[in-house]
Amino acid sequence: MDFSWLSDPFYQKALWTGFVNTLWLVAASAVCGFALAVVFAVTRLRGPRPLAMLVTGVTTVIRGTPLLVQLFFFYDGVGRLLPEIPGVRESLIWPLLRDPFFYGALTFTLSVGAYTGEVLRGALLSVPEGELAAGRAFGLNRWQILYRLWLPRAIQMCLPTLTGELILLLKSVPLVSTIALMDLLKAANMVRDETFLVYEPLLLIAGIYLALTLVLTSVMRLIEQRFPGARPAAPKRRRLLPG
Amino acid sequence: MPSDHSDGLLEWLGPILQGALVTLEIALLAYAIGLGLGLVGATARLSPWRPLRALGTVYSTLVRAIPELLLIILLYYAGSQALNALLAELGGDMHIEISGFVTAVGVLAFVQGAYMTEVFRGAIQAIPRGQLEAADAYGFSRSTRFYRIVLPGMLPNALPGMSNLWLILVKDTALISVIGFEELFFTAQQAAASTRDYALFYALAGALYLVMTLGSNALFARAERYVRRGQPST
Numbered sequence: 067m068d069f070s071w072l073s074d075p076f077y078q079k080a081l082w083t084g085f086v087n088t089l090w091l092v093a094a095s096a097v098c099g100f101a102l103a104v105v106f107a108v109t110r111l112r113g114p115r116p117l118a119m120l121v122t123g124v125t126t127v128i129r130g131t132p133l134l135v136q137l138f139f140f141y142d143g144v145g146r147l148l149p150e151i152p153g154v155r156e157s158l159i160w161p162l163l164r165d166p167f168f169y170g171a172l173t174f175t176l177s178v179g180a181y182t183g184e185v186l187r188g189a190l191l192s193v194p195e196g197e198l199a200a201g202r203a204f205g206l207n208r209w210q211i212l213y214r215l216w217l218p219r220a221i222q223m224c225l226p227t228l229t230g231e232l233i234l235l236l237k238s239v240p241l242v243s244t245i246a247l248m249d250l251l252k253a254a255n256m257v258r259d260e261t262f263l264v265y266e267p268l269l270l271i272a273g274i275y276l277a278l279t280l281v282l283t284s285v286m287r288l289i290e291q292r293f294p295g296a297r298p299a300a301p302k303r304r305r306l307l308p309g
Numbered sequence: 310m311p312s313d314h315s316d317g318l319l320e321w322l323g324p325i326l327q328g329a330l331v332t333l334e335i336a337l338l339a340y341a342i343g344l345g346l347g348l349v350g351a352t353a354r355l356s357p358w359r360p361l362r363a364l365g366t367v368y369s370t371l372v373r374a375i376p377e378l379l380l381i382i383l384l385y386y387a388g389s390q391a392l393n394a395l396l397a398e399l400g401g402d403m404h405i406e407i408s409g410f411v412t413a414v415g416v417l418a419f420v421q422g423a424y425m426t427e428v429f430r431g432a433i434q435a436i437p438r439g440q441l442e443a444a445d446a447y448g449f450s451r452s453t454r455f456y457r458i459v460l461p462g463m464l465p466n467a468l469p470g471m472s473n474l475w476l477i478l479v480k481d482t483a484l485i486s487v488i489g490f491e492e493l494f495f496t497a498q499q500a501a502a503s504t505r506d507y508a509l510f511y512a513l514a515g516a517l518y519l520v521m522t523l524g525s526n527a528l529f530a531r532a533e534r535y536v537r538r539g540q541p542s543t
Binding site: 126127129133136142143144146236237243251265268271272276280 | 390
């Protein structure tokens with residue numbers, strides 16, 4: 067095992083950029099994807115029929131095709147068609163449309179929206195009807211019922227599943243190394259190409275991903291415990307985490 | 310020009326369908342091996358012998374915590390190097406180039422096995438203890454107990470997880486294209502690059518994957534009805 071390349075500032079910088087990009091991609095896609103998931107889930111349950119059918123179709127296609135294919139479709143396919151539309155090159159959003167990060171975030175956001183939307187839909191369905199009726203009896207309007215009662219109760223029910231979805235998102239980030247975006251895997255591939263070391267860079271980022279998974283899981287577990295109305299954690303777990 | 314588009318599509322349709330077939334072959338083989346690995350892994354994780362239990366836990370935990378693409382690249386190099394080292398140890402200067410097909414199947418099966426381990430472990434643990442004790446009381450041998458009690462008892466619990474893993478596997482076969490193996494997506498990429506109809510060929514590849522996943526959904530629904538025969542409907 068030869069890790070001497072780690073002292074090279076050039077590789078350090080590449081790895082750091084890859085690390086930061088990975089975190090940004092996860093954060094952006096998780097936040098936008100979750101918002102999209104709420105829209106998807108509520109549309110499928112309460113939206114007008116044509117819209118609900120459209121969401122069902124989009125969800126089916128996204129869940130039934132490989133993420134890598136979607137990434138290439140948006141980046142290589144749509145991304146190459148966009149400049150042919152007159153006026154796009156001069157528009158304000160052109161710098162965004164040239165950035166591979168945008169396509170990565172777009173693909174992941176849609177993916178999180180589709181998968182998490184299904185999870186959320188199931189959770190929304192299992193909120194007892196009586197609680198929503200209670201909201202109506204108190205004179206809450208539809209929006210208040212949605213964001214004061216229905217959504218919080220649903221999220222509370224599916225929080226452990228959401229943790230799993232977040233880990234899945236983190237683990238799909240290396241796919242962007244195929245579209246000219248510097249992530250951890252891309253940085254490792256660069257080191258591999260230049261130093262002819264096969265295992266060291268790959269094992270290093272495997273370790274980083276392992277650590278990130280652990281950190282993310284414990285953070286989410288803390289949120290799960292703090293979430294209002296959550297069941298108290300098992301005594302064994304409580305000893306491991308403060309609070 | 311529309312005529313150009315249809316020319317490229319006709320020319321590449323054959324190779325792409327061929328690639329779809331290769332994808333299915335890889336997925337089916339990897340799934341079969343993954344099922345075996347999962348059973349072994351679950352047995353290890355439920356074993357009363359501690360080192361075996363630890364080994365099973367390390368396998369399923371490590372593999373599930375590392376991104377699939379990273380694992381595939383890592384195992385691709387490690388696998389071929391390890392095999393060649395083994396051959397060198399055994400018989401002098403024999404050097405074999407492992408075929409892409411074998412690597413693809415091996416790597417995907419290894420990853421699949423780790424996830425399958427967890428599915429089977431949960432399903433086996435959900436079998437009521439009394440049923441196993443009854444089998445023991447009737448003097449069933451270990452293998453009879455497995456085939457007559459454990460397997461039919463756990464399948465209804467395991468099948469939803471197994472069908473999920475199959476879908477994930479079909480989609481994960483696209484990752485094999487990154488190490489340059491010619492399956493469905495790799496062929497679609499070549500077609501896209503040579504005709505410059507990127508969106509068209511990626512959409513076509515996506516549609517073929519969709520046909521595979523939706524088709525297998527229907528098959529798994531039937532299988533689930535079969536293993537749940539005799540159970541009260543939920």
